[in-house]
Amino acid sequence: MRTILSGCVRFTPCLALVLLVGCGQSDPPQFTLDMVAIAEKQIPANQQQKVANILEAMFGTPDDPFVLPETGLDLAKLQMAAGPVKSDQFGHETGLYRRHCAHCHGTTGDGLGPTAMILNPYPRDYRQGKFKFKSTERPAKPTDYDLETVLRQGVQGTAMPSFALLPDAQIDALVEYVKYLSMRGQTEIGLTDAMADLSEGEELPLTHDTLVAEILAPVAESWQEAPDKIIPTDGDNAKPDMPKAESIAAGEKLFYSAKANCAKCHGWSALGDGQTNDYDDWSKAIHEAEESLASDVNTLNEAEMSAEEREALARHVALLSSALATDALPPRHAIPRNLRQGVYRGGRAPYDIYRRIYAGINGAPMPAVGPPFPGAPGTLTSDEIWNLVDYVLSLPYEPISQPPRDQRAVSRAQL
Amino acid sequence: MNPSLDQRESPWPHRLAVALVCATFPMIWIGGLVTTYGAGMAVPDWPNTYGYNLFLYPWQTWVYGPFKLFIEHGHRLFGTLVGMIAIAFLVSTWCCQRRANLRWLGAAALIGVVAQGALGGLRVLADEVQIAKIHGIVGPVFFAFTVALASITSRRWQSAKRSEERQLGAIERLGVITTLLVFLQLVLGAQLRHLSPEAPLGNFRLALFFHLAVAVALLAHVFMLAARVLYSHRQESWLARPAVGLLVMLLVQIGLGAGSWVTNYGFPVWLSRYDFAAAYVPVADGAVQAWTTTAHVALGSLILATSLMLTLRSMRLSSPLSARFAPSKPATSPSQRILSMGAGL
Known part of the structure; x- marks a missing residue:
């Protein structure tokens, strides 16, 4: 008994090591299917x-x-x-x-x-x-x-x-x-x-x-x-010759307007606390697959169908359920950028911000407000986008205690 | 001086054991840098270096060549130095002292160096991350072993007086658990560090969760261990110093762990409300990233060694001094059974 106990005490770390490390040579890496x-x-x-x-x-x-x-x-x-x-x-x-x-x-x-x-x-x-x-x-x-x-x-x-x-x-x-x-x-x-x-x-x-x-x-x-397909920032898209303060004021107005609708997601405070329950395209695909799975499970449990159809659906449910468990990440909401931090992931140069507003962020809920193709009308004109650029770049320096114009108006109306 | 001590005991085994410690610790750093910089395959053959005998590889190419070659070939050369010191230590245990168990420990040290070198070689020849993982775990264990050798061969070890204090038993138990926890933490750390891109989704998260959980358990144990030692053996610097050192090192290690995470993966998202976290960008292969991560690895080894040393010392104080030269007999406590060889020295 003592020998067994002693053996256990001595070899437990080795056993743990083998279990955790695993053994045998790894196979060469392979590409996998979605x-x-x-x-x-x-x-x-x-x-x-x-x-x-x-x-x-x-x-x-x-x-x-x-x-x-x-x-x-x-x-x-x-x-x-x-x-x-x-x-x-x-x-x-x-x-x-x-x-x-x-x-x-x-x-x-x-x-x-x-x-x-x-x-x-x-x-x-x-x-x-x-x-x-x-x-x-x-x-x-x-x-x-x-x-x-x-x-x-x-x-x-x-x-x-x-x-x-x-x-x-x-x-x-x-x-x-x-x-x-x-x-x-x-x-x-x-x-x-x-x-x-x-x-x-x-x-x-x-x-x-x-x-x-x-x-x-x-x-x-x-x-x-x-x-x-590069979005030009010169020529017709060049920054208008406009006093900075005037441009910022125009940008502020646009930011809170229904036309640009930036405040909807970035929030009235621009802290990124507006709509925060949207998904980017990658999470949306998984979210939709999960909803489809839930619907299929519901159908499997409640709907009447032939044995053949039931077997096919059960097979599909098992396959999708297994794929979601092993080949997908749990969907996460896309959180809009807090514009008061002055941190812009796609670059902080004015032309970077211009392009971000012009084309939105591909795959993310951030929409494009520029023309869908050169020459076509966009939601905003190039000058308006530049006004927004100036306002966005001014936000980290704007006192947050100063409520935005539209919100202030609503508050007064309520009083 | 204890009358039972052999006055003719040579100082060489202890000196060489200390030299072994001093040579092995830089090896841990160099090995850590090899992994951090992904230089494990900077020399594709083994035991040769690009077809040259290890010692005959042109030093100009080594010193002035690519950094990855410099650290990988340097790691191998330093390994041979450790091996030579291990041979000298073994010879000294056979020629300069009469304790049989120490001779076997000397042989174990040499076998350890050779085995670790062979693991490193296999890692290169098979280009296998699992072997790299084992190599990365055995390194700190070997370092802790060399520290134990240095402690066992010291004069202080030989002159230690047995104490009947009950507190020593508790210190022993806490020491054994702490040492095992540090070892487990090293194994978990190796899972995070030697990560195969093919590992299943979720493995890294699991290993990270346990790494953090064991860190909390370890902190609690080290606090208890240090408190016990300081409560009952404050005057006994042989125990108090490593106990306090262990606590300080663990606190620094937690900071280095957090630093390693941040320099590799950025700040956690819940800190993104702060500008410094929202604006931070890790720099791949940057000095801060490389040295923080490698320091985390090296300090982990030092913690394992200190914990083992403290445990052995507490066992030494609680074991009969007369057992030094006595034939081996069944130990009386579980920890004595585990480390009866050390107690018999």
Whole structure:
């Protein structure tokens, strides 16, 4: 007995170590499919494998990336960012994405890295090709310079660090790899959509026309067009020659008006305490999937249906429920920026704020008030947007005890 | 001086044990920097360095080459230094003193260095994060072991007088629990540090939760341990100093832990109402991030070593001095059973 007890005491730490550490060699990392989307689109297992195979043929693996010429991506840069973390005696480093990004953004770029769950805001999921902080029109892709700026400057108040200490070549490689993961993710969405549209017994043709011309090429083109979609801040969009105080006053009026409606979300105090129950697109997708699951469970429990239909629905519920548990982050509300802190995640230069108001924030509830395309009328004119820019930039210096004009008027009316 | 002490006891085992401690602690720092900077694979082969024998690798390339190569190759060279000191210590325990158990501990020290080196080599050859994790856990354990050797070989250890005070039993028990908690904390810390990007969603959160929970438990235990020691053995600097040191180090360690989090992941969102938190951006591979995180790792090792040393010293004071040269016999308390080898020294 004593021997057993003594053995237990001595080997408990070792046992704990083995349990916690695990044993056996890890498998090489693999890209994973978006199981929530797969479950929602009800893609059967054999078709899922087909999607994975097509994606591997088009994009390779995390250790061995590959790109078709249509993507316009530089394979040498991708090879520098991909694979296991290594460096040589000449200072050449590879595996940059795995070392710097994958813990949060995930190997697939799905924003589901192991640390993601405890970060607020969640890391970006690149697969939809939506990026918040950029110089281009709302639905357009960011330019390389936009992605580089985010990498170099980081995002204030979040876990996204500044990689300003990395050499230029490494930053370039990471920018290329983010674009690669995003294109891969969007291609996956295109493929699963195509699979979902197939009628029973129909197969997706594995041809260049279908896979590359119809699915990959439009995705790649949207990235290649990004530099043409930059919102100009000169010419017709140049800042009006107007006294600063006058511009701020005009901006203040707009901020609280129904036309710009900024106060609705940013609050009457501009502390970001207006509407705080909206979701960004990533959380909204999960929220809608959860609602769909709840509705399906309800149907399963209450509605009358044939045994076959019940079995199919039960299978769908099980798949979606499992996907939401393992491949999704709990939805979180999008909190509007507190404009009195003077912290602007997309950049604090006046033209950054101009573009943020003009195009809104892609994927977030912040709407665009500029024209949807050049020449079209927008909610606000360029001059009005500049007035708002001046007011927003003045907010950190405005005494918060001074209530905004419209709210003051309402209070007087109530008295 | 205690009359039973061997007056001809050589000072060399103790000197070499102290040298082992002094060489191992920088190894913990260098190893920590290797992980912090992701330099574990800066030299792809082992035991050679880019095909060269470890000692024959051109020093100009090492010193003036990339920083990652500098710290990884330096880590290996420093490891061989620790190994040589361990050999010298083993020789001294066989040649310069007569305690049989100490000889076996000397052999264990050498085996420990070799095993840790082999783990480091395997980590490189297999490029396996799980082995890196074990390597990262064994390092602090080996360092604590060297501190225990330095304590056991000291004159103060040999001249320690047995005390019948009941408080010593409580100190022993608290010491054992604290040491085990620090070890558990190291294992949990390794889960956070050697994180595979492939780890399932939620694993990191779980490890972090336990890391914080164990930190709270540890703080409570160290407070109790220090209070016990200061209450009953305030005059006994052999116990009081490490007890106070342990408490101070733990408080600093909590600060470094928070600092490591902030410099890697930013401030928690509930602090974003404050401008400094809302505007903060971590700088990847920056000096503040690298040194705060590495200091957290190194201080963790120091805490483990201090806790083990305090526990062994309390056991020493509560064990019969005559057991030093007596044949091994069943110990009487659970902690004595666990560490009967140390008590028999």
